[in-house]
Amino acid sequence: MSLKNEIPILTIDGPSGVGKGTIAKIIAQKTKWNLLDSGAIYRIFAFLIDSNNINIKDLPALEKIAKNINIKFVAKKNSDLVDIYLDNNDISSAIRNEKIGILASKIAVIPEIRKYLLIIQKNFIKEPGLVADGRDMGTTVFPNAKFKIFLTATETIRANRRLKQLQKQNIKSIISDVLKGIKERDERDYSRKHSPLKQAQDALIVDTTDLTINEVVAKVMKIIEF
Ligand code: C5P
DSSP: OOHHHHHHHEEOHHHOOSHHHHHHHHHHHHHHOEEEEEEHHHHHHHHHHHHOOTTTTTHHHHHHHHHHHHHHEEEEESSOOOEEEEEEEEEEHHSSHHHHHHHHHHHTTTTHHHHOOOOOOOTOOOOOOOOESSSIIIIIIOTTTTTTEEEEOOOOHHHHHHHHHHHTTTOOHHHHHHEEEEEHHHHHHHHHHHSOOOOOTTOOEEEEEEEEHHHHHHHHHHHOOO
């Protein structure tokens, strides 16, 4: 068995706004494991396509971008956010808006893009462990992960959580738009042909609707025996 197979991985999948990123960041801090926010990778890709005016059908151009992406996640102190660096530039606020989120979910249906981004995501496996959050972490990217969790919550709760998060980043939004965006993305993420949002067969479902962040974290820490 290669060393990479022995590194513990916790996958946290679930729909938009369920709190995956917040929980993943806290768990990564507590365990000192590495963090992979896979949604940010799709968002960065969407951002690059948008800002360079690239046609999403231009596969050679997309592959070139994917091969040169250099991403780093840095946990922010006293906040549930993570700073996202592209080539040493902080692009966190440029990618955390609903426009880029929706574009990310549109490009995420393209199988070639998923293939390019798969390699980037697998490179995040490093000692002493990895916490990976997204939509297909437990099913496609890390099917052999030791620990798998699937978070759920009602649409209304998720829209409210996302709204609060956007407000913290001073991004102006209204609840009806956020709810509409969440529904639209859920629909696309659940129904796409390649690597749809799905609970891995061996994942544990945690319904977070009536749970606080600390309660979810406690459950997850118990699951990974920390
Ligand atoms: O998690 P976040 O909202 O940042 O993800 C943005 C979009 O990227 C999602 O709506 C989804 O379409 C796509 N995505 C994906 N697979 C992942 C993570 C994100 O398709 N593992």
